Amino acid sequence: MEKYKYFIATCIMILFSIATSYAQDKEAKITLTFEKADSLYVCKALVTSEGKPVSEVPVNLSVKRLFSNLPIGDAVATDSTGVATFEVPQDIPSRNGKLTIFAKIVDDENYMNTEASGEVNWGTVVVSDNSNIDERSISGGRGAAPIYFIVASLLAIGLVWGTLLYSILQVFKIKRLGTVNKN
Amino acid sequence: MSEEKNITESTKYETFTQEEYMIMKDDLLRPIEKIGKAGKIWIAFLVAVCLAGVVAYYIQETKSKYVTVSLRDYTMWGVYISNFVFFVALSLVGVLMSAVLKLTHFEWYRPLSRIAEVIAVGAIMLAGVSIVAAMGRPDRLYYLVTHGRIQSPIVWDIIVIMTYLATSIILLFIPLIPSLSTCKNHLKNLPKWQLKMYEMLSFGWEGTPEQWKILKKTVKILTVLVIPLGISIHTVTAWLFALTLRSEWDSTNFGAYFVSGAFLLGSAAMIIATFIFRKAYKLEKYLTEMHFDKLGQVMVLMGLIYAYFNINEYLVPAYKMSGLHANHLLNLFTGEEAPFYWSVVFFGIVVPCILPMFKKMRKPLPLTIIALAVFIAGWFKRYLIVIPGLLHPYLPIQDVPASWTHYSPSLIEWTIVAATFAAMMLIVTLFSRYFPIISVWEVAEGKLEGKEEIINYK
Numbered sequence: 084m085e086k087y088k089y090f091i092a093t094c095i096m097i098l099f100s101i102a103t104s105y106a107q108d109k110e111a112k113i114t115l116t117f118e119k120a121d122s123l124y125v126c127k128a129l130v131t132s133e134g135k136p137v138s139e140v141p142v143n144l145s146v147k148r149l150f151s152n153l154p155i156g157d158a159v160a161t162d163s164t165g166v167a168t169f170e171v172p173q174d175i176p177s178r179n180g181k182l183t184i185f186a187k188i189v190d191d192e193n194y195m196n197t198e199a200s201g202e203v204n205w206g207t208v209v210v211s212d213n214s215n216i217d218e219r220s221i222s223g224g225r226g227a228a229p230i231y232f233i234v235a236s237l238l239a240i241g242l243v244w245g246t247l248l249y250s251i252l253q254v255f256k257i258k259r260l261g262t263v264n265k266n
Numbered sequence: 267m268s269e270e271k272n273i274t275e276s277t278k279y280e281t282f283t284q285e286e287y288m289i290m291k292d293d294l295l296r297p298i299e300k301i302g303k304a305g306k307i308w309i310a311f312l313v314a315v316c317l318a319g320v321v322a323y324y325i326q327e328t329k330s331k332y333v334t335v336s337l338r339d340y341t342m343w344g345v346y347i348s349n350f351v352f353f354v355a356l357s358l359v360g361v362l363m364s365a366v367l368k369l370t371h372f373e374w375y376r377p378l379s380r381i382a383e384v385i386a387v388g389a390i391m392l393a394g395v396s397i398v399a400a401m402g403r404p405d406r407l408y409y410l411v412t413h414g415r416i417q418s419p420i421v422w423d424i425i426v427i428m429t430y431l432a433t434s435i436i437l438l439f440i441p442l443i444p445s446l447s448t449c450k451n452h453l454k455n456l457p458k459w460q461l462k463m464y465e466m467l468s469f470g471w472e473g474t475p476e477q478w479k480i481l482k483k484t485v486k487i488l489t490v491l492v493i494p495l496g497i498s499i500h501t502v503t504a505w506l507f508a509l510t511l512r513s514e515w516d517s518t519n520f521g522a523y524f525v526s527g528a529f530l531l532g533s534a535a536m537i538i539a540t541f542i543f544r545k546a547y548k549l550e551k552y553l554t555e556m557h558f559d560k561l562g563q564v565m566v567l568m569g570l571i572y573a574y575f576n577i578n579e580y581l582v583p584a585y586k587m588s589g590l591h592a593n594h595l596l597n598l599f600t601g602e603e604a605p606f607y608w609s610v611v612f613f614g615i616v617v618p619c620i621l622p623m624f625k626k627m628r629k630p631l632p633l634t635i636i637a638l639a640v641f642i643a644g645w646f647k648r649y650l651i652v653i654p655g656l657l658h659p660y661l662p663i664q665d666v667p668a669s670w671t672h673y674s675p676s677l678i679e680w681t682i683v684a685a686t687f688a689a690m691m692l693i694v695t696l697f698s699r700y701f702p703i704i705s706v707w708e709v710a711e712g713k714l715e716g717k718e719e720i721i722n723y724k
Contacts, residue, residue, distance in 0.1 A: 225415045236416050243429055246491055250436050253484040254469055257443065257477050261470025264477075 111137060113186050113199035124171040124205050128161075128186040132194065136165025140191055144169045147183040147200075155184075177206025287710055290552075291448060294702045294709070297547040298453060301699060305546075309699075312692040319685020322678045323399060331402065334678045340666070341656045341673040346400035348648040349683050352531075353393035353690070354427075354503045355524065355648070359532035360386030360434055361496030362564075365489045374560050376711075377552045377704045381539050382532075383438040384703070388693035390431045390499075392686045399682050419509050422502045430492075430499045437488045439467075440481060444707045447471035460700065500524050507651070513590035514655030523575040530568040530618060531644040537561050537637035539694070541630055543703055552704055555630060562628030565637070569618035576615060593658040603654050610650055614643030 114129040126144060130137045140161045145152035159167040167186075175182055182205050187198040219229045301309075326334045337344050363382035367375035398404050414421040446468035450461065471477060501521035508520035517523070537558065544553040583591040584599070598607040618640045621627045627636065653673055663670075675683075697703070 221417045223415075223417070225413060228416050233416060240425065240429070243433075243491065243495065246487060247429075247432055247436060250440065250484050250488055253480050254440065254443070257471065257480055258469040260474060260476050260480070261472045264472045264474050265470070 109194050111140065111188055111191075111194040111197050113142070113188065113197060115184065115186055115199050115201040117184075117201065117203045117205075124173060124203075126169045126171050126184060126186075126203075128167045128169070128199070130161045130165050130167070130188070130194075136163075137161060137194070138163050138165060140165075140167075140188060140194060142167040143187045143189060144171075145185045145187070146171075146175055147185065152185055171203075171205060173205070174207050175205070176209045178208070180204050180206045180208045182206045290710060291452060291706050293549070293551065294704050294706050295449065295453060297698060298449065298700060298702065299455065305695075305699070309692070309695060312688045312695065315688035316685050316692060319682050319688070322681035322685070326399075326678050326682070327404070334676060336669070336673055336676045336679065338667075338670040338673070339663075340659055340670045341653060343400070343652050343656060344673060345649065345653075345675045345679050345683050346396050348645075348652040349686060350393050350396035350400065351503055351524075351648040351652065352645050353389045353396060353686070354500055355528035355531045355644070356535055356690075357386045357389035357393060357430065357434070358496050358500055358525070358528040359389070359535050360437070361493055362529050362532045363536050364437075365492050365496075368489055369493075372560075374557060376708045377549075378536065378540065378557065379708065380438070380441070380705045381543060381703055382536060383434060384694050384697045385535060385539060385690075387431070387434045387438055388690040390427060390434060391693065392690045394427055394431070395689070396683075396686055399686075419502060419505050423506055426495070426499045426502050430495050433488065433492050433495055437485070437492055440488065441485055441705055441708065442701060443467070443469055443471050443481065444473065445702045445705055447473070448706050449702065463700075497525055500528050512655060512660070514594040514658075515651075516590075517579060519575060519578050523579050526568070526572045526575045527644070527647065530565070530572045530614075530640065533561060533565040533568050534618070534637040534640040534644065537565070537633055538641060541634040541637075543698065544630070547698070547703070549704065552709060558630045558633050559625075559628045562622035562633050565618050565633075565640070566622045569615060569622075569640075573615050573619055576611075594655045597654060597658070598650070603650070606646070607650060610643045610646045612643075613639045614647050617643075 109132055111130050111132045114131070116127045116129070118125050118127070128142045128144070130140050130142065138161050141158035142161060143158045144155045146155055147153075155169060155171060159169060161167045171182075171184070181202055183200055183202050185198055185200045187196070188194055189196055217227065219227045221229065221232070223229075331337070335344070360383045363375065364379040364386075368379065398407065401407065410421060410424055414424075446464050450464040450468050453461070453464070501524065504520040504524035507515035508517055510516075540553050540557060540561065544550055580595070580598075584595050587595065597603050617636060621636050622633060627633060657671060657673065
């Protein structure tokens with residue numbers, strides 16, 4: 084029996100993966116609804132399969148950002164009515180106040196991966212005060228260095244390089260004096 | 267020995283003849299006249315190591331840097347940057363051994379000043395090379411000029427390195443003019459191009475009083491200038507670290523700490539160089555035991571100053587042991603790097619502070635062995651300043667590859683570092699093969715105690 088242990092384990096694993104892949108074949112559909120309850124922003128994801136609500140399916144909520152989606156909390160499982168309820172934070176930054184919210188089912192045992200998205204006006208518009216962007220400062224760009232800084236730097240550089248130039252000129256003066264002496 | 271005594275005594279009296287000058291000149295020009303077999307082998311060896319470095323750099327630049335070097339997202343500064351800091355520190359030897367001693371009238375500087383200045387020029391050149399080797403995109407170096415911001419420490423560093431290099435070269439060259447005239451007048455059996463070079467570079471030197479006056483005045487101005495410049499170059503190098511937000515470099519002490527370390531390293535380098543030149547070129551009459559005695563005393567003084575700054579640098583944050591510093595400091599004191607760190611403290615700080623206090627240890631051989639230990643520990647000290655702290659980032663990343671959390675330089679990196687050392691030694695060696703490594707007139711002038719007679723000797 085010991086001899087066939089690995090063979091049997093392999094067969095069971097193959098059968099298990101075939102079974103799960105068939106099980107995952109079921110399609111699910113997510114419908115998103117957004118509502119304001121008191122002062123809270125609530126997002127509800129209704130999961131249905133073949134027209135019937137599905138319970139105990141974990142749903143992940145995320146919001147679209149510049150490069151990828153930012154998860155909003157942990158996954159929430161659907162209740163007996165097939166609804167997963169999320170509270171959406173009220174301080175998510177947005178350019179124009181609009182947020183694109185995604186609900187996803189990922190790697191579920193019974194249902195294929197699926198997602199739904201919806202746009203809602205719940206973002207906090209970020210107003211950047213760029214009025215000082217052209218001001219001269221240490222953190223400014225190449226053309227926006229503080230005047231005192233440029234003047235001090237140029238003075239120091241000029242003073243040192245001026246002395247070096249003077250020294251080189253002295254060498255030529257030495258040469259001239261040598262030529263005069265020879266003649 | 268009796269001859270040596272005679273020359274030492276002559277400093278006290280004004281008995282210095284043309285004949286004595288001729289003997290001195292012959293002694294100091296002898297190394298230029300012929301290169302021995304050992305000298306040729308030494309130069310060939312250095313050239314071979316330099317070429318190996320060029321090949322390694324070619325491989326580094328043509329193949330993926332991820333494959334050729336061990337630098338990763340955590341340790342983005344590796345041996346190249348620690349080597350850069352080391353060479354900048356080494357370049358301060360010119361400030362200490364030439365300028366400071368000259369201006370404070372320590373007469374024993376005379377035969378040492380040119381050796382110190384050549385090391386300074388070589389070191390600052392190789393500091394620049396080390397920075398370029400560390401660059402991800404060296405082809406974009408000119409962007410520093412076209413797009414650089416004057417507010418950025420990296421721009422200050424480039425400016426100050428270029429300025430210090432120019433100053434060191436000029437300060438090396440101007441006092442060399444009378445020596446070049448001596449070479450032109452007294453060296454005969456040399457290739458034509460070499461004699462032509464002496465003729466050209468001696469700039470019509472005739473040794474007239476006016477020429478001497480201009481030369482001495484210019485040298486004095488440059489000597490004064492090079493001190494603040496040398497201190498700024500190493501302070502700016504320290505600021506490259508201290509102006510970042512990393513806790514291990516977050517110190518208001520960093521500039522002074524770097525400069526004091528550079529002076530200790532400079533005294534060690536000077537002892538080693540003096541020992542080698544003394545033996546190789548048989549210059550025992552000029553580089554005397556007295557020089558080693560004085561250099562040993564300098565080393566103790568510099569060691570004590572450096573120890574003081576180290577106590578400030580490490581024990582003050584260690585007393586508080588705040589979260590940000592604890593990671594790095596505990597790693598050095600009791601963690602993975604502890605044996606390495608304490609060896610560097612022992613050889614790099616304790617040894618130079620204590621051993622040369624004993625007169626017997628200030629003899630040439632024992633002092634050179636001590637200096638070698640300080641020199642090597644000095645290189646590893648810069649390694650410890652740059653690298654271990656980088657392995658503890660502010661924002662640790664989850665699941666980082668193992669190669670990011672440890673750093674051990676690749677063969678390519680070691681080869682390039684070895685080549686920078688070889689190149690520096692090659693610069694010093696070749697200089698001493700073509701130019702008098704001890705300034706004939708400065709030594710002669712010292713013996714005359716500033717008498718005007720020197721202007722008659724060419």
